[in-house]
Amino acid sequence: MTDPVDNPVRRDQPTPLTTPVRIEDSTLDRAVSTFPLDSAELLLTGHYPGFPIFPGVCLVECAHRTALAALADHKPAGSVRMAAIESARFLGPVFPGDTVHTEATAEAVDGGWRCRARLAAERSDGGPRREVAVVRLRYRTGAA
Amino acid sequence: MIDTAGIKLLLPHRYPMLLVDSVREIVPGESLVAVKAVTVNEPCYADLPDEATDHAYPPTLLIESWSQAAALLACLDSPNPDVLASRVALFGGIGDLRFGRPVQPGTLLVHRARLVRLFRDAAVFAGSSEVDGETVLEVERVVIALRDAGEFVQGARATDVEAARAGSGLDG
Numbered sequence: 001m002t003d004p005v006d007n008p009v010r011r012d013q014p015t016p017l018t019t020p021v022r023i024e025d026s027t028l029d030r031a032v033s034t035f036p037l038d039s040a041e042l043l044l045t046g047h048y049p050g051f052p053i054f055p056g057v058c059l060v061e062c063a064h065r066t067a068l069a070a071l072a073d074h075k076p077a078g079s080v081r082m083a084a085i086e087s088a089r090f091l092g093p094v095f096p097g098d099t100v101h102t103e104a105t106a107e108a109v110d111g112g113w114r115c116r117a118r119l120a121a122e123r124s125d126g127g128p129r130r131e132v133a134v135v136r137l138r139y140r141t142g143a144a
Numbered sequence: 145m146i147d148t149a150g151i152k153l154l155l156p157h158r159y160p161m162l163l164v165d166s167v168r169e170i171v172p173g174e175s176l177v178a179v180k181a182v183t184v185n186e187p188c189y190a191d192l193p194d195e196a197t198d199h200a201y202p203p204t205l206l207i208e209s210w211s212q213a214a215a216l217l218a219c220l221d222s223p224n225p226d227v228l229a230s231r232v233a234l235f236g237g238i239g240d241l242r243f244g245r246p247v248q249p250g251t252l253l254v255h256r257a258r259l260v261r262l263f264r265d266a267a268v269f270a271g272s273s274e275v276d277g278e279t280v281l282e283v284e285r286v287v288i289a290l291r292d293a294g295e296f297v298q299g300a301r302a303t304d305v306e307a308a309r310a311g312s313g314l315d316g
Contacts, residue, residue, distance in 0.1 A: 014188045014202050042187060046161035048227045051293055055161065056235025057204040057211075064204065081246065082203045088238040093296055 021065035029106040031069035039096035054094035063117035063135040066104040076141040083140040112140040154219040160187045163209035175258040178213035184249035200246035214257035214269035231290040240284035251275045
């Protein structure tokens with residue numbers, strides 16, 4: 001097991017999220033992350049005015065960032081690209097004040113990897129974790 | 145043809161999450177063609193270090209853009225410009241969605257969406273997106289659920305909703 005990764009605020013790739021997804025732990029083929037949804041997250045002003053709710057595609061973004069961490073130890077040659085969303089089920093809403101906890105695992109498949117992610121949300125003032133999404137992604141390697 | 149102002153009468157999404165620019169063709173209740181221009185001046189490209197060379201449009205925003213185009217098909221009959229007055233469109237699920245070549249700034253996304261099935265509280269869409277005639281996204285199935293905003297306000301903390309409203313500078 002590696003120590004929790006201390007990643008400073010950085011955006012090395014385009015992303016809809018202002019706050020970075022924080023990788024809490026990553027080993028070969030597995031990673032865990034947290035994303036605190038603050039009311040100041042820029043995209044919330046437009047989704048929706050007067051009713052901020054975390055977009056489902058941003059839950060996929062959390063899964064994506066965590067999946068990339070799960071794949072990092074493979075050090076794939078060239079870039080790793082999201083090839084497909086095989087499936088995604090959205091199970092409940094996520095609001096400002098929630099922290100999204102994501103666990104992603106990876107397995108090698110023909111042409112790349114399949115990553116499965118389970119996402120749960122927990123309110124900052126306590127309360128049980130509630131499952132909010134289950135996502136299955138496929139990645140390919142190679143030049144864009 | 146529906147321009148941006150017309151889209152704002154149909155969808156509740158606003159900057160920086162309004163990701164469809166105009167509708168080029170439409171067969172009401174069946175299918176449409178809509179476009180979105182991708183530019184490096186969008187918020188998703190903010191604060192990248194100078195040494196970052198990858199400017200591929202985030203795949204998640206490509207899905208969101210296509211899905212908003214699809215949602216317009218359902219909203220034509222039931223305009224939804226204010227979720228507090230009507231309903232919230234939420235992702236229910238995605239099935240068998242595939243990406244082609246990454247999308248770069250300086251290109252025009254052409255979304256093609258068709259309504260597969262319409263329920264009282266949900267809609268199922270399928271279609272694709274192209275750039276210069278090349279497919280960059282294929283969607284077998286996206287399910288969008290429609291819920292009354294009041295269902296959620298009880299679940300969310302009022303303080304967070306109010307804080308976000310205050311931050312947005314809009315009256316609730």
